[in-house]
Amino acid sequence: MEGTYDNMNRRIRVLVAKPALDGHDRGVLMLAKALRDAGMEVLYAGLLPTPEMVAKIAVDEDVDVVALSLHNSAHMTAFPEVKKWLEKLGAKDIQIVGGGIIPPEDREKLEAMGITGNYGPGTPLNVIIDHIKKAAKKKWEMESGSV
Amino acid sequence: MPDEKRWRRETLDPWIKGKREERINSSDIKLKEIYGPWDVNINYDEDLGFPGEYPFTRGIYPDMYRGRLWTMRMFSGFGTPEDTNKRLKLLLSHGETGLSIAFDMPTLYGYNADSERAHGEVGKCGVNVSSLRDMEIIFRDIPLDKVSTSMTINAPANILTAMYIIVGEKQGVPMEKLSGTVQADILKEYIAQKEWLYPPEAHMRIIRDMMVFSTKNMPKWNYISISGYHIREAGASAVQEMAFTLADGFQYVKLGMENGLDVDSFAPRLSFFFNSSINFFEEIAKFRAARRIWAREMKETYGAKNPRSMMLRFHTQTSGYTLTWQQPLNNIVRTAVEAMAAIIGGTQSLHTNSYDEAWALPSEQAVEVALRTQQILAYETGIADVIDPLGGSYYIEYLTDKMEEEAYKYFRTIDSMGGVVNAIKNGYIQREIAATSYAHQRRIESGEVKVVGVNAFAKENESPINVLKIDYTAEENQIRRIREIKAIRDEEKVRKSLDKLRNAYQSDENSMIAVIEAVRNYATLEEIANVGREVFGGWKEPMII
Numbered sequence: 001m002e003g004t005y006d007n008m009n010r011r012i013r014v015l016v017a018k019p020a021l022d023g024h025d026r027g028v029l030m031l032a033k034a035l036r037d038a039g040m041e042v043l044y045a046g047l048l049p050t051p052e053m054v055a056k057i058a059v060d061e062d063v064d065v066v067a068l069s070l071h072n073s074a075h076m077t078a079f080p081e082v083k084k085w086l087e088k089l090g091a092k093d094i095q096i097v098g099g100g101i102i103p104p105e106d107r108e109k110l111e112a113m114g115i116t117g118n119y120g121p122g123t124p125l126n127v128i129i130d131h132i133k134k135a136a137k138k139k140w141e142m143e144s145g146s147v
Numbered sequence: 148m149p150d151e152k153r154w155r156r157e158t159l160d161p162w163i164k165g166k167r168e169e170r171i172n173s174s175d176i177k178l179k180e181i182y183g184p185w186d187v188n189i190n191y192d193e194d195l196g197f198p199g200e201y202p203f204t205r206g207i208y209p210d211m212y213r214g215r216l217w218t219m220r221m222f223s224g225f226g227t228p229e230d231t232n233k234r235l236k237l238l239l240s241h242g243e244t245g246l247s248i249a250f251d252m253p254t255l256y257g258y259n260a261d262s263e264r265a266h267g268e269v270g271k272c273g274v275n276v277s278s279l280r281d282m283e284i285i286f287r288d289i290p291l292d293k294v295s296t297s298m299t300i301n302a303p304a305n306i307l308t309a310m311y312i313i314v315g316e317k318q319g320v321p322m323e324k325l326s327g328t329v330q331a332d333i334l335k336e337y338i339a340q341k342e343w344l345y346p347p348e349a350h351m352r353i354i355r356d357m358m359v360f361s362t363k364n365m366p367k368w369n370y371i372s373i374s375g376y377h378i379r380e381a382g383a384s385a386v387q388e389m390a391f392t393l394a395d396g397f398q399y400v401k402l403g404m405e406n407g408l409d410v411d412s413f414a415p416r417l418s419f420f421f422n423s424s425i426n427f428f429e430e431i432a433k434f435r436a437a438r439r440i441w442a443r444e445m446k447e448t449y450g451a452k453n454p455r456s457m458m459l460r461f462h463t464q465t466s467g468y469t470l471t472w473q474q475p476l477n478n479i480v481r482t483a484v485e486a487m488a489a490i491i492g493g494t495q496s497l498h499t500n501s502y503d504e505a506w507a508l509p510s511e512q513a514v515e516v517a518l519r520t521q522q523i524l525a526y527e528t529g530i531a532d533v534i535d536p537l538g539g540s541y542y543i544e545y546l547t548d549k550m551e552e553e554a555y556k557y558f559r560t561i562d563s564m565g566g567v568v569n570a571i572k573n574g575y576i577q578r579e580i581a582a583t584s585y586a587h588q589r590r591i592e593s594g595e596v597k598v599v600g601v602n603a604f605a606k607e608n609e610s611p612i613n614v615l616k617i618d619y620t621a622e623e624n625q626i627r628r629i630r631e632i633k634a635i636r637d638e639e640k641v642r643k644s645l646d647k648l649r650n651a652y653q654s655d656e657n658s659m660i661a662v663i664e665a666v667r668n669y670a671t672l673e674e675i676a677n678v679g680r681e682v683f684g685g686w687k688e689p690m691i692i
Contacts, residue, residue, distance in 0.1 A: 021252040021268055023341025026381045026468075029581045030588055032692050044692060047341055048256075050264070072252050073508065077267025103507040103614050120472035121505050122601045125592055 012136040013063040017045035017054045019082050022072040027099065027121070031067060034125040035132065051078055055085030058094055064136040067128075068115075070100040079115050093142040095135035099128070149183055172429045173587070174386035176549050182541035189544055194439070198534045200454075202442035204435050204547070205535035206493040207458040212531035218496035219521045220462065221514065222299065224249035224273040226621045228284035231274040235289060247297040248285070249273030250307075251621075255342045257303045257676030260625030270621025272508070273299075277629050278671045282310040283317065292320045295367075296327035302344045304331035305353050305659065306675050308361075308370070309666040328369040328418070331357065334395040335374045337571040337688065339381035339580065344676055347568050349683035351402060353658065358403050360659035362413045371399060372420050372462070379422035380468050382584020385433045386550050388422060390557035391567075391576055393440055398567045400449050410449050414456035423489040424466040425481055431537055432546035434461070434492030440551055463489035464498040470505045474600035475612050478502035483520050490530050491537055497521060507614040574689035581691050629671060636669040644668045645678055652682040 016032045018025065025047065036042045043061055045054055058066045066086070068079055079098050086094050097117035098110055107118045117131050159180065170178045179186075189195060196202055199209030208214065224231050224247075235246050250273040253265035259277040260269045269275045276282055291314065300307045308329055312322045333350040336343045343350060354371065361370040375383075375392030383391065396417060403413045421437070423430050441459035445451040465485035470478045479502045486499050499517040501509030509517070524530050537543045564570045571577070590596040597603040648661040665675050 021256045021258070021264060023336075024380075025341060026584055029692050030382075030585055033581075033585050034588075036692075047688065072268060073271040074252070074267045081267075101505065101507065103616075104611060105616075121468070122471045122473060122598065124602065125588060 010140070012040040012065065012133065013043070013061065014040050014065045014067055014132060014136075015043045015045060015054070015058045015061060015063045016067045016069070017049055017057075017082075018047065018069055019045075019049055019051045019054045020070055020072060020074040020078040021048060022070050022074065023047060024071040027071070028069045031069065031099075031125070031128065034129065035067075038129045040132070051081035052085050054082050055089055055091070058086060059089045059091045063094060064139045065095045065097060065132050067117075067132060068096065068098045068100075070098075073101070075100060075102055075110070075118075076106055079110060080113055083113060083115060093139050095139050097128075097132060097135055099123070148185060151181075151183060151185060172426050173384040173424070174429060174550065174553060175384065176386075176429075176546070176553070182545045184541060187541055187544040187548065189548075194548075195538060201446070201457060202439045203458055204439040204442075205538050207438065207460060207495075211493065211534040212490075212525075213534075216525050216531060217490060217494055218245060219518060219525075220245055220247050220297070220496045220498055221518060222247040222249055222297075222464075222498050224299075225508075226270040226274060227624050228274060228276070228281040229624075230270075230621075231285050232287050232289070235285070239289065239294070244293070245295050245297065246289075247299070249299050251275045253277075254672065255300065255302065257306075257344050257672060259629055259671050259673040260622060261629050262673060266622070269625050275621055275625045276307065276310070276672060277625055278632050279310050279313055279666050279669055280628060280632050281625070282307075282314050286314050286318075290320070291315045291318055292324045294326075297372075298327065298329045301330050301333055301336050301340070302342055302350065303672060303676055304329040304370075305357050305662050306666065306672055308357060308368070309659070309663040312365075312663055313667050322365050322368075324367065325365060326367040328372055329357075330372045330374060330420070331370055332372060332374045332395065332420075334398060334567055334571065335377050335392070337686075338391060338395075338576050339377040339383075341688070343686055345679050345683035346686040347571060349679065351568065353679075354399070355402055355406050356658045358399075358413060359406055359408065360657055362403075362408055362416075369416050369418060371416075372418050373399065374420040376420050376422045376464055378580065379424065379466065381580050382468075382587070383580045384583050384587075385424065385426070385429050386553045387557070387579060387583060389433050389437050389440075389550065390554035391580075392419065392421070393437060393444075393554065394558060394561050394567050396441065397444060397449075400445070404449065410445075410451050411453040411456050414445060414449070414451055415453060415458075418495075419459055419461035421461050421463050421489075421494075422466055423463050423485040423492070423494075425469045425485060427484055427488050428537075428543060428546060429550075430485070430488035431492045432543055432550050434489070434494070435535075435538075435543070435547045436550040436554065437461075438493070439547070440554060460495050462496045462498070463492075463494040465489070465500045467500055467504060470500060470502070471598060471600050472505035473605060473609060475502050475506065477600055478505070479516055479520065482517060483524070486520060486524055487530065490524060491535075493535065503612055503614050506612065510613060510615040512613075572689065574691055577688065577691045632669050632671070640668040641665070641670045641674070645670055645674060648675065648678045649682060652679060 032042050032044050096115045099119040102118045195204045198206035252268045254276045258264045357370045361368045373396045375388040379388040438459045442457040445457040465482045501513035501517045503513045561570045644665040651658040651661040
């Protein structure tokens, strides 16, 4: 079934968000639609949430993956900030994926922090969808203690 | 009359063996294999006219680029006010007189550098301005009566205008002599770029205050640049960009007229800012159609008498969206084609994007190539020799007419909702754009639309490029300056001027004087913005998805 992973009959819950002062929402709106069309349950945090707000919504809504997008060069502060807040709220297992205008060396740094993907503009939606499915799977495995 | 049906039956169909293929452009206009005189019904004088004459379809100036090339205006701004001051002085020493300044996100959203919201964003996408002191530093040793300054600022445009006025005043340059432009197009913020402080009605009222104040006191100040660029980048088609932007323009015209301004007293100062994207012919038709619609509406609907009120002047920037992070050098070619469309379309000024912008802010080398692209077009290709060189092409004239027709459909829909502000508040315009953007992406995913290096001719291993590395200490610097200002300013004066502004906002009086007063007393950007936040509240957009 679409939107689920392998044979686990469970829908992936994703929060898409832009955790900074950044109104360039073309990518995030498109991603939200695409993930929904791929059968996932999608929440959108609206414009201008702080990293703290994003983490709280993620925890309250019990999402599997937080998909972050920024085009304002704030990814190196805002993305790790979301991660920090998730950890603070005891939700280490929620996976964070990123995207936007992200220079190559920043990609490496983000990956090292466990913020994965970090795709640039023009990435095929299927690539992102697959990545999010894998991230969700990882989270479920962490939940069930198999990791 | 030539017989297209006969040609199809006898020549085309046997050749293609009856396999008709449907093609559409970004505006969803169906394209035939060929266009001929039977597809266009043009009255030359009424529909095209000569350059410099109504309806300006062929260009707004009689000699266009023969007299003067378009202005190659490259937009920049970064880091601290000191960095930007150095950069501006360098540009001036190279003979530039038109400055174009980009601000960082905190400034655009009305937050000071020391705000919690600003962390990590100070000086990143432009220069940071938290108070008048920063503007004084940006323009230190730059005589404001000798330069014209374009500032890409929207929601807090009234505050930045006030700062510019005071910087001038301190240099002994009265505001009548200040020359420049603030973008201040709040309608496109709600539609696309989403950088607002207050609800639409509050911002429109502030724009009204700026319009009325500047019309009376600042004859050389262009207080609005009506922008389609961001609308297009947000996913709109060419026709949507044109239709929504012109609709915004008419809304500002109505605003001025409703507030007692004679249309010819302010309309010549309105200018536009468009995107030039990758479908060459569609873009050219868009620019031509936009000029004709604006001229006709200004004359016939808004009663303009001065031809300058009917001339659609515009700046163009090539499309950021079409740049790919895959095989980035290909972007040089895309930008060149888009620049050509803008020039053939009759732009007054042009910014060409740099090939590395899908990766990072542009490196110096990439910016240089982008500028050289314009120079090669200008001096080597003959593009500037003949005005509106594609005018009279059956295809271009057909598309120009068709784009106009499609734009009017949008005007009617927007009118039926009670105008642009309502069509924004109910989310109609934003949803139209999101739907177009998604449909386009789906066409890319299916392979129907090909993007070289992305879904066609992709490479397994990309060769890396060198991108700009930013090492900014702007944040600390700016936070320190706010502390210094707060330590030396007269708090009583600040409080009083903010109270005065609150009263102005609460009543219907023009708020510009009060904003200028607050700025003069070194009230900070955020303090001034907060008065509006208290009085008007914030704004949450309707659900788009």
